[in-house]
Amino acid sequence: MRPFAPEFILAVIPDLLPYLGVTMAVALGSIVAGSLFGTLLAWAKLSASTLLRRLAVAYTYAIRCTPPIVLLFIVFYGLPKFFLEVFNVNINSYDKIFFVVVSFTLLFAAPVSEVMRSAYQSIDRGQYEAAVSSGLSPWQAFYHIVLPQAAVIGLPNFGNSVLSLLKEGSLAYTVGLVDLIGRGQMIIAHHYGAYAIETYLALALFYLLLTLGVEKSFLQLERRYSRQKHNGEEAGYGY
Amino acid sequence: MDINYQFLEQTFYLVLAAVPTTLNLTVTSLLLSLPLAFFMALVRLRRTRYVSGFVGAYITLLRGTPIVLQILLIYSLLPSLLHALVGTLGWTINVFDWNPILYAYLVFTLNTTALLAEVFRSALGSIERGQMEAALCAGLTKVQAYVHILIPQALVTALPNICNVTVNLIKGTSLAFLMTVKDMTAVAKVAASYGYNYIEAYLDVFAGYIIICSIVQVLFVFAESHVGRFRLIKQK
Numbered sequence: 001m002r003p004f005a006p007e008f009i010l011a012v013i014p015d016l017l018p019y020l021g022v023t024m025a026v027a028l029g030s031i032v033a034g035s036l037f038g039t040l041l042a043w044a045k046l047s048a049s050t051l052l053r054r055l056a057v058a059y060t061y062a063i064r065c066t067p068p069i070v071l072l073f074i075v076f077y078g079l080p081k082f083f084l085e086v087f088n089v090n091i092n093s094y095d096k097i098f099f100v101v102v103s104f105t106l107l108f109a110a111p112v113s114e115v116m117r118s119a120y121q122s123i124d125r126g127q128y129e130a131a132v133s134s135g136l137s138p139w140q141a142f143y144h145i146v147l148p149q150a151a152v153i154g155l156p157n158f159g160n161s162v163l164s165l166l167k168e169g170s171l172a173y174t175v176g177l178v179d180l181i182g183r184g185q186m187i188i189a190h191h192y193g194a195y196a197i198e199t200y201l202a203l204a205l206f207y208l209l210l211t212l213g214v215e216k217s218f219l220q221l222e223r224r225y226s227r228q229k230h231n232g233e234e235a236g237y238g239y
Numbered sequence: 240m241d242i243n244y245q246f247l248e249q250t251f252y253l254v255l256a257a258v259p260t261t262l263n264l265t266v267t268s269l270l271l272s273l274p275l276a277f278f279m280a281l282v283r284l285r286r287t288r289y290v291s292g293f294v295g296a297y298i299t300l301l302r303g304t305p306i307v308l309q310i311l312l313i314y315s316l317l318p319s320l321l322h323a324l325v326g327t328l329g330w331t332i333n334v335f336d337w338n339p340i341l342y343a344y345l346v347f348t349l350n351t352t353a354l355l356a357e358v359f360r361s362a363l364g365s366i367e368r369g370q371m372e373a374a375l376c377a378g379l380t381k382v383q384a385y386v387h388i389l390i391p392q393a394l395v396t397a398l399p400n401i402c403n404v405t406v407n408l409i410k411g412t413s414l415a416f417l418m419t420v421k422d423m424t425a426v427a428k429v430a431a432s433y434g435y436n437y438i439e440a441y442l443d444v445f446a447g448y449i450i451i452c453s454i455v456q457v458l459f460v461f462a463e464s465h466v467g468r469f470r471l472i473k474q475k
Contacts, residue, residue, distance in 0.1 A: 064406065065452035067413035070424065070444050077437035085241070170305035171414075181308065196315040204304045204312065211303040 008198040009205070015187060016202060022097070022179040023210075026169050029101040031162060034108030041113030046120065056113065063110035068103075068168040075103040076175045100172040104165060111161045119154030120146070152225045159218030163211055170207070180206055247439040250430045254443045257426040258451065264340070264412040264422065268347035269405060275348070276355030283360050294356070301353035306411050310346050314418050317342060343415045347408060354404045362397035363389065391469040398466060402459035406452050413448070423447050 044056035063071070076099045080092045091098075123146050131141035173182035184199045279294045301309070322334040366389055374384035416425035423444050431440035 062449060065410075065449045066445055067410040067424070067448060069413050070441055070448065073437060074441045074445060077441065081438060167305040170307045173307075181305075181311075197312065200308060200312040200315065204300075204308055207305055207308060208300065208303040212299075 005195065005198055008195050009202045012184075012187060012195070012199050012202045013205075016180055016183055016206065019178060019180050019183040020206065022177070022182075023169060023172075026097060026100055026104065026172055026177070026179060027162075027166050029097075030104035030108050030165060030169070033101065033105040034165075035112055037105060037109035038112030038116060041109055042116035042120065045113065045117050060110040060113060063107060066107075068107055069171050069174060071107055072100070072103040072171055072175060075099055075106070096172075096175055096177045099175065100169075100177050104169060107168065108161065108165050111164070112158065115154045115157040115161060116150075119150040119157075122153050123149050152222075155218065155222050155225065159215070159222075162218070163214055166211060166214060167207070242442075243434075243436055243439050246434070246436045247443060250427060250436070250440050251443045251446065253426050253430055254423050254440075254447045257421060257423045258447065260340075260415075260420065260422045261409065261412050261447075261451065264343055264347060264415060264420070265405070265409050267344050268351050268408060271344065271348040272352040272355055275352045276359055279352065279356035280359035280363055283356065284364055298353045298356055301350055302357075306346070306350055307414060307417070309350060310414055310417050313346050313349075314339075314342055317345070339418045340415075340420050343412075343418050343420045346418075347411060347415075350411065351404060351408050354407070355401070358397055358400040358404060359393070362393040362400070365396055366392050391466065392471060394466045395470045398459060398463045402456060402463075405455055405459070409451055409455065410448065413444075 041056045041059065044052040045060075047053060076096075079099060079102065080090070080094075083089045083091045127145055127149070128141050131145040132138060136144065169179075170181050172179050173185060176182070178186065180203055184203045188194075188196045188199050279298070282290050282294050283298075285291070318334055318337075325332050325334055370388055370392070371384055374388045375381070379387065412422055413424040415422045416428060419425075427440035427444045431437045
């Protein structure tokens with residue numbers, strides 16, 4: 001067995017670093033698009049229409065039970081076929097990152113819609129009513145009164161969802177996207193399978209720093225905004 | 240969209256036949272990690288010197304890296320390491336003949352232990368100290384206090400999270416194919432590759448996971464209503 005070469009862990013980092021951008025692009029793209037879709041789902045779950053509610057709940061349930069890799073493969077193989085036959089558009093030549101971002105958007109939207117729904121419902125209805133009766137429009141009442149409070153409550157859970165997404169994003173290499181892990185696999189192949197352990201350790205280091213950084217940032221955000229949290233019990237409104 | 244329904248049906252039975260492998264992976268890893276995670280939680284709560292820091296680092300490491308990476312790392316490291324070890328000991332066992340499911344057990348146990356340790360820590364930590372003190376005063380031993388007083392109460396808050404960890408573990412076992420374990424995903428992948436029927440195959444897997452996860456979640460609902468009677472009634 002070849003001896004372990006710890007210096008290779010450091011040597012491989014400059015080679016991996018440029019691909020951090022791809023990993024981050026997948027994560028950011030999925031977070032932005034997934035949050036939008038998640039908002040839509042949360043709105044559907046809170047809507048008066050039974051059909052919309054059921055659809056949104058069923059979607060969330062299905063995603064919760066689906067392994068990310070299975071969803072990724074279904075999108076990767078199914079979406080081009082679907083587009084070709086329904087819209088007669090050929091998207092086979094699209095970059096792989098497109099399919100990856102679509103998959104993780106679908107995946108991220110489900111937990112985020114739950115985060116949003118529960119955060120919204122945790123805000124007392126009286127807040128909204130008081131705002132509207134003091135002359136704010138329904139939109140203003142939502143935007144200025146309900147949303148800031150709900151955002152603070154939802155922040156920790158949103159952070160957890162982002163962390164899971166970041167880790168699940170590492171599956172993108174299985175459809176051939178050259179992100180951090182994809183590049184790592186290429187490096188290993190270049191060395192005919194040698195230095196696999198060292199490369200994987202370097203990748204683990206990347207992910208560890210990334211997740212710790214995200215975790216710390218969310219804690220910081222929480223600390224900064226929790227001042228605004230309206231706490232009825234502490235203020236003595238008597239529950 | 241033209242879907243090969245015949246293939247869809249045939250592969251569904253193939254996927255169903257691989258359900259035992261997925262369940263085997265899940266149940267074995269869960270049973271192995273339950274006691275480990277419990278002791279890690281105790282170590283963390285008691286802040287045992289050195290050990291607590293070590294366990295904390297382990298949990299951070301396992302929770303901070305993707306499970307794919309853990310699989311790739313262990314599967315590229317362990318077989319050759321064991322082979323070298325066996326070689327130096329002069330044994331004549333061929334490590335490479337071992338069933339790869341052993342490595343899958345290891346990865347999923349290590350991962351689940353880290354997740355469950357955090358669940359147990361917060362559940363046990365949420366129980367008042369007075370409970371333990373009262374139990375000891377009433378003449379119970381420490382072990383009895385844990386078994387009869389603390390653990391039943393901790394389960395009330397822990398079960399929903401244990402359910403989450405279990406569902407995530409079931410989903411995580413879909414990556415066992417990276418270690419050449421023939422679970423649902425692997426079987427479907429192989430069946431699909433003959434005629435490029437990937438969509439049908441993965442739709443079958445999708446259905447398979449929804450069925451398994453649904454059954455597991457129903458079981459947890461039963462379990463939750465069972466332990467619900469241990470819930471502490473707060474006196475005003």
